[in-house]
Amino acid sequence: MSSTTRPGTTVRIESVLASLDSPDAWAVHGSVLVSEAIDRDVYGHTDLALDAGTIVAGVAAGDYRRTVRRVAVVDGGGSGDDGAPRPEDVVGRSMIALPLQGNTHAAIVHVGVHPDHRGRGVGSALWEDALAIAREAGRRVVMADSTFAPEPAPGPGAIEAPTGSGRIPRHDAATTFVLGRGFSLEQVMRHSTLELPVPPERLDALRDDARRRADGYRVHVWTDEVPDAWIDQFAVLETRMSTDAPSAGLEIEEDPWDAQRVRTASKEFHDRGQGYVIAAAEHVATGTLSGFSMVAYPHDKPEVVFQEDTLVLREHRGHGLGLLVKVAVLDELARSRPSSRRVHTWNAQENEHMLAINVALGFAPASVDAEWQLRLAGAEDTPTD
Secondary structure, eight states: OEEEOSTTOEEEEEEOOSOSSSGGGHHHHHHHHHHHHHHHHHTSSOTTOOOHHHHHHHHSOOSSEEEEEEEEEETTSOOOTTSSOOGGGEEEEEEEEEESSSOTTEEEEEEEEOGGGTTSSHHHHHHHHHHHHHHHTTOOEEEEEEEESSOOOSSTTEEEOTTSSOEEETTOHHHHHHHTTTOEEEEEEEEEEEESSOOHHHHHHHHHHHHHHTTTEEEEEEESSOOTTTHHHHHHHHHHHHHHSOOTTOOOOOOOOOHHHHHHHHHHHHHTTEEEEEEEEEETTTTEEEEEEEEEEETTOTTEEEEEEEEEOGGGTTSSHHHHHHHHHHHHHHHHOTTOOEEEEEEETTOHHHHHHHHHHTOEEEEEEEEEEEEOTTOOSSOOO
C-alpha cells in the first residue's frame, strides 16, 4: 500500500516475509537497521535491538500468536540494482501481534521510525496500517508501549502513571503521538540493568539469606530445555504469569499454557538464535513448583542477557523464593556463560517487592516504558482469527 504523508512525500508500506533467502529479505535487514538506530537514540547502545533471526522467527505462522511485521519505504528513494529497495531505504517499521489463545480481544502494536526520518508522517502511515490490521482481525483493544530515558522528575513536564508509580515525559513526541490517537496511559515499567559479574560478597550474602528463608524448598536449574517431568507444572507457572503479574488497567486475561506450548516456546528461542536458563523452586513437601525465574541470551551478543519471566505463586510468597531463583540463575550464568556482562530486566513500577529484590542484587534504573491502551470504537467482541 502507499500513503501520502507530508506534501511531496509518499510512504509505501511493505510486508516483512519469514525468510532470509528471499529477494524480499531487504525488509528484514531494514527492520534491523531501523531498530538499531532507534535504540542508539534512546539508550546509546544496541543491546535490545531486533535481530534478523527474531524477526523471521516471529513472522513465521504459529499456533499461539500471529505476528505481522511491516516496513515503510519513502517512494522515490534509492533502490538496488534489481529495482527492489535496499535495507537502508527502510525508514520505519511496525509489528502487530495477534494472540490466538488467551487475550484474543487484543492486538499488541509497535511502531518505530528512524530518528533521521521523523516528522514526515512515516509513523502515522505505519499506525493507520497497523490499526486496519487490528480491526480486520476483530480486535477491540490495542496495546502499545514507548520508551523514555531517563525517567523524568516529578512536575508539570511529567505524566504520572495512574498506579501512582512511575512517570513519563509529557511533551515527548512519542507521548503526543499516542495521546493524539486516543490511547490512555495505564502503567509505567522500569527497565533496569545489572552489571556482571555481581561482586561475590554481595551475591554470597543474598544467597545465604534466601536459602535461610526458603526452608522446605529446593531449586532446579535447567538450560535450553524444560524436563518432561516438570513441563506440565511449568506450564501452570506460565499461565499464572498472565494473571499474577501486576497489569494495572490493561485488559489482560488469562493466557493458557500447556506442555506443547512450553516446547514450542523453547523451539522459538532456539530458532531465533538464543539460549536460556530457568531456575524453578520446588515445594519439597508437595512436589509443587512454586516459582521460577528465566533469562535468555542471544548467541551473537555474548555479553547480553535478557530477563524473561519471574514469578512466585501467591500461595508461596513470603519465603524469599524470588531472590532464591534469581540468584540461582546468576550462579548458572557465571558457570555456563561467563561472557555475560549485562542483564536487562523490566518490572512494573508498582511491583515494589520484585524491584526491591533487583535493587538488592545491584540492578540500576536505565529507562521507563509507558504501557498504553486504546479501546476501538465499534470493534466486535469476537475476533476473526
